[in-house]
Amino acid sequence: MGCCSWRQKCGRKILGTPGARKRTSWLREGSSVPQQQLVRDFGKARAKAQKDIKDRLPMHRRAGMPRWKKKREALPSLNYTRRGFRLKDGRLHLAGGIVLTVVWSRVLPAEPSSVRVYQDSLGHWYCSFVVPAEVRPLPETGRVIGIDWGVKETATTTSDAHDLPHAQHGKTAAQKLARYQRMMARRRPAKGKPGSNGCKAVKRQVAKLHKKVARQRQDTARKWAKKVVRDHDALAVEDFRPKFLAKTTMARKAADAAIGATKAALIEQARKHGRAVHLVHPAHTTMDCAQCGARTKHALPLSERTYACTACGAVSPRDKNSARVMLVRAGLDPAGADRGSPGGALPRPAA
Numbered sequence: 001m002g003c004c005s006w007r008q009k010c011g012r013k014i015l016g017t018p019g020a021r022k023r024t025s026w027l028r029e030g031s032s033v034p035q036q037q038l039v040r041d042f043g044k045a046r047a048k049a050q051k052d053i054k055d056r057l058p059m060h061r062r063a064g065m066p067r068w069k070k071k072r073e074a075l076p077s078l079n080y081t082r083r084g085f086r087l088k089d090g091r092l093h094l095a096g097g098i099v100l101t102v103v104w105s106r107v108l109p110a111e112p113s114s115v116r117v118y119q120d121s122l123g124h125w126y127c128s129f130v131v132p133a134e135v136r137p138l139p140e141t142g143r144v145i146g147i148d149w150g151v152k153e154t155a156t157t158t159s160d161a162h163d164l165p166h167a168q169h170g171k172t173a174a175q176k177l178a179r180y181q182r183m184m185a186r187r188r189p190a191k192g193k194p195g196s197n198g199c200k201a202v203k204r205q206v207a208k209l210h211k212k213v214a215r216q217r218q219d220t221a222r223k224w225a226k227k228v229v230r231d232h233d234a235l236a237v238e239d240f241r242p243k244f245l246a247k248t249t250m251a252r253k254a255a256d257a258a259i260g261a262t263k264a265a266l267i268e269q270a271r272k273h274g275r276a277v278h279l280v281h282p283a284h285t286t287m288d289c290a291q292c293g294a295r296t297k298h299a300l301p302l303s304e305r306t307y308a309c310t311a312c313g314a315v316s317p318r319d320k321n322s323a324r325v326m327l328v329r330a331g332l333d334p335a336g337a338d339r340g341s342p343g344g345a346l347p348r349p350a351a
Helices: 005-010 032-054 169-186 197-231 242-247 251-257 259-272 318-329
Strands: 077-081 085-088 091-094 098-101 114-119 125-130 144-149 153-157 234-238 276-280 306-308 315-317
Touching: 032 077, 144 197, 144 259, 144 318, 153 259, 153 318, 169 197, 169 251, 197 259, 234 259, 234 318, 242 251, 242 259, 251 259, 259 276, 276 318, 306 318, 315 318
Parallel strands: 144 234, 234 276
Antiparallel strands: 077 114, 085 091, 091 098, 114 125, 144 153, 306 315
16 A cells, blocks of 8 residues: 555656556556546646746745655655545455555544545554535524633633633643653764664654644644533634744744644534634734723733723733624624623524
8 A cells, every 4th residue: 555655756757657557567556546646636736836926926825836755754645536445344445455444433424535544653544534514503502702812821712611721731741852852862873874773763752742742732622612612602713823923932832832723623613513703803902992992002012911991991801801802803792702692693604
C-alpha cells in the first residue's frame, strides 16, 4: 500500500505522461486509483497558484505552488475515489487487492464517496471517509450567548458557567519535552550519516508527546463546544484570527490556548446541531461599551482588565464586556444573554 505513496510525490511528471505505468516498474506495483487522484490534486493546486499569480493577489493571500517532497520528509497518504474501495463485513477493500481490518471509531452515517488512508508521525494508520454532512437538531432552549476569545482565558462568555479557562496542556508537558529535546540534540547524527536507534527512539517520544498535547487540546475544545451548543440556541462568536499573535511576546501562551482549534470545534458543533452562529468582526470590541455603545478614545492596554465607561459609568470585567458587545453587534438581545430569548428570528444553517 505504501510502495507508491512517496514516489508519487517526487514522480508527478512521470505519472502525468502516457504509458508511465507500462514503462516504470515501481508505478505498476501500486494501484492506479491513488496515482491518478494525486495527478488531479496536483493539477488543481498548480492551477490555483497560477490563477492567484495572474490575478496579482498579495503574497499573503496566494496559494503556494505545490512542491515535491523526499521520502524522509513526507508521510504516506493515499486517496481512493468511489471506484477504488468498498466496505464489506466491516473491512475496507482497496484497489490492488489490499484488505484492511479497521477499528471503527463510529458508525458511518451514510455511504462514503471517498477515503484517504494516511500515516501519522507515530506510524499509526488512519482512514478518513468523506460522507454527507448530517444535522442532528437539539431541543430549543431560548438562550443566546456571546463569546470573546483571549489568552488569560481561552473563551470568556456572557454566562459564567460556560467560560473556558486556559487548560495549559502545553505548559504541563514543556518540562518533559525539553528533556527529550536535549537528549535528541546529544544523539543527533553527523550530516549525511543515518541516525542511531537511540536517536530514533527519542524522536518517537517527542512525536508521541506532541500528539498527546494535541489530543488533549482537541478533547477540551470539543467537550466545551458541545456544552455551549447544547445550552444555547444562538451564538455570537468573535471572528478572531490568532495568527498575528505568533509574532508577539504572547506567542507561546496563545499557541497553548489553541484558540483557532477551539473556534473551529465550536462552529462545527453548532452546524451539526442546527444552532445559529453569528461571526462578529473583532474591531473595537474591547473599546465599545455593551450598555450604551460609547467608544473609548484610546485602546485599552492589556494590563487593564476592567472596563469603565466614561459615558454611562458602567463598570465590568473587560472580557465580559467584550462578550456582551458580541451579542449587541450580532443583533441579539443583550438583556437575555443568560436566560432570555433572542429578539427576533435567527437564521438556521443549511442542512
